[in-house]
Amino acid sequence: MNNNKKKLAIIGAGGHGSVAYDCAKISLEYESVFFLDSNYPRKKNHKGLPIVDTFENFISASPPGIDYFVAIGDNQARKKLCETIIALKYPLATLIHPQAVVSDDVQIGAGALIMPGSVINTGTTLGTGVIVNTCASVDHDNEISDFVHLAPGTRLAGGVVVGECSMVGIGAIVVQNICIGSSVIVGAGATVIHDVEASAKVVGTPAKKIKS
Numbered sequence: 001m002n003n004n005k006k007k008l009a010i011i012g013a014g015g016h017g018s019v020a021y022d023c024a025k026i027s028l029e030y031e032s033v034f035f036l037d038s039n040y041p042r043k044k045n046h047k048g049l050p051i052v053d054t055f056e057n058f059i060s061a062s063p064p065g066i067d068y069f070v071a072i073g074d075n076q077a078r079k080k081l082c083e084t085i086i087a088l089k090y091p092l093a094t095l096i097h098p099q100a101v102v103s104d105d106v107q108i109g110a111g112a113l114i115m116p117g118s119v120i121n122t123g124t125t126l127g128t129g130v131i132v133n134t135c136a137s138v139d140h141d142n143e144i145s146d147f148v149h150l151a152p153g154t155r156l157a158g159g160v161v162v163g164e165c166s167m168v169g170i171g172a173i174v175v176q177n178i179c180i181g182s183s184v185i186v187g188a189g190a191t192v193i194h195d196v197e198a199s200a201k202v203v204g205t206p207a208k209k210i211k212s
């Protein structure tokens with residue numbers, strides 16, 4: 001880590017917090033990193049770093065010079081905290097692993113996490129708080145809305161649209177020009193060949209709706 005005085009508060013000391021820290025560490029952007037977690041003070045460290053407070057307590061003291069990253073996998077919970085930070089006008093960090101391949105015209109929203117091995121192709125936009133997880137492949141001209149999670153190994157062809165807070169499960173495939181609505185769950189390993197309506201849960205090959 002270099003000494004440019006930036007500090008990063010990672011909110012959420014769980015598995016997602018661990019990988020976010022890995023990403024922050026390797027990006028060399030931060031002088032120091034610490035966690036905020038709702039289990040504080042019962043839990044006081046994670047990955048060898050201190051958990052210094054709960055998010056609510058810490059943010060109410062509004063210390064200066066800190067970037068925030070919300071490391072919570074649940075899309076709705078991540079949305080809520082990111083929106084709180086944005087409303088308070090604190091900086092929301094975007095973490096991009098150096099071993100991700102991101103085309104130079106890709107637009108990436110604040111609070112996004114781009115994990116190693118992922119490939120994001122030209123013309124794609126990623127909204128606020130999006131997770132592009134390990135080895136996900138997002139091809140050209142995709143529109144990935146705010147607080148979407150593309151799980152490890154997902155493969156999205158060209159021109160795919162994914163609505164806010166949707167989750168595309170591990171290893172799922174989405175063919176070209178498909179529109180997935182908001183708050184959708186695409187099951188692990190699914191193959192999506194038709195548009196998916198908002199709030200649906202779809203599984204299988206080809207993907208079909210199951211009861212929510």
Ligand SMILES: CC(=O)SCCNC(=O)CCNC(=O)[C@H](O)C(C)(C)COP(=O)(O)OP(=O)(O)OC[C@H]1O[C@@H](n2cnc3c(N)ncnc32)[C@H](O)[C@@H]1OP(=O)(O)O
Pocket residue numbers: 133151152168169170185186187188189190201202203204210212
């Ligand atoms: C780094 C990380 O860990 S990131 C996290 C990555 N995790 C994921 O991608 C998880 C994705 N989640 C899934 O695939 C889940 O199985 C879900 C969300 C699709 C469904 O979960 P639930 O709503 O709990 O459904 P439930 O387990 O009750 O299954 C309902 C039915 O769908 C079937 N089903 C569930 N998931 C799948 C799937 N991925 N593919 C095919 N069928 C499935 C079940 O077999 C069951 O069928 P049945 O009624 O004939 O017995």
